[in-house]
Amino acid sequence: MPLLRPLLAVVMILLAASPVAAQDRPRVVAVNYALQYFAERLVGDTAEVIFPVPQDVDPSFWRPSIADISTIQSADLILLNGAGFATWVDRVSLPRAKVANTTAAIEDRFIRTESITHSHGDGDEHSHEGLASYTWLDPMLAIAQAEAIASAITARGIAPEDEVANRLAALRTDLEGLDTQATRAFAGMQDIAMIATHPRYQYLARRYDLSLTSLEWEAGAMPTDAERAELVALVAQTGAQVLIWEAEPPADAFAIAANLGLANIVFPTLAHGVEEGDYMQAVAAALTAMSDASPQ
């Protein structure tokens, strides 16, 4: 039959182009959604980018299973955030040749923190220095991390260098756009005290010179009575006018803050993905809400 051969050829091409090709693509693992998003922008369709942490688990403190680590070890590239993000990376063997620390070049810009003082057995009391981890919330640091990812991708031949360079230029432009939007959104807000429901925004606050005090509330949860009392005290202490939520809480929680004279802003940290839209859209929406709350 004269049509049989062309038909067979079409079927073979279709089979080759879909699932099999997907399995053959290089695999990149990222320790948070921000890095996953940057990597996906940079590789296009040439690689699969995996962020393995379940949606209901904080990626900073995720405890992977052995199967998770086996999957990660077999990836072609493992993107770490550095700055102490993702404690599990210090509890497993990761193949050095596959690991890229995306903040290795910007360690001099880390924000150092200090934990609560305690002692071990008979030892003297002491405290542990730590690092603020959510580096990408400063768009300039996010650009540096995207550049590190691009270098890691091309160094391992995961995607063609010229394509990655073009995509990096586009990503850099988008992140610079976010920085411009943020500069405008926070203009004139440097003297307005703000409170964050979780200490995630140190790099954002430094970039835009914000006066930000942090609570330790669970993301998206209704604050307890004790937490409400803490908020009342902090508002009295700081004169705060803005409350930044890591995730949208129940409506009653918004009402509690509003009754204290606080403008409620949901600013996702992007350690996890958002339900609607992507990284750029989520940050842009948060900045628009911030602009709307601005007294200007």
Next chain:
Amino acid sequence: MDRTVIRAIALASICAVAPMGAAAHQLTVFATTDCEMVTVEAKFSNGNPVMLADVRVLDGNNTLLLTLPINEDGTVAVPLDSVDHSGGLVIEVDTGSHENYWIVTPDDIARSCQS
């Protein structure tokens, strides 16, 4: 409120409660395997070895296989032939006040047997 005061409060708040990579695990656990045994080492972040702790060995399904006391030098050896390690092992060290873990995958063990 004075801007300097606001900043001082904000800074104090950040220092007191910020999430910290290093501070989140004041007990460091490390394990290596040489094909015959898994050697576990546990230290506090000040460098002192852990002298008193339970070392729990779990399989890939988080089933407890073995519990051993740690030696005074902060190490303990787990013979691989004493446990079913086909699905990998999770090593947990628990001092009572501090706890941490190390994951050994089947690939880690297989690689150690090739070298």
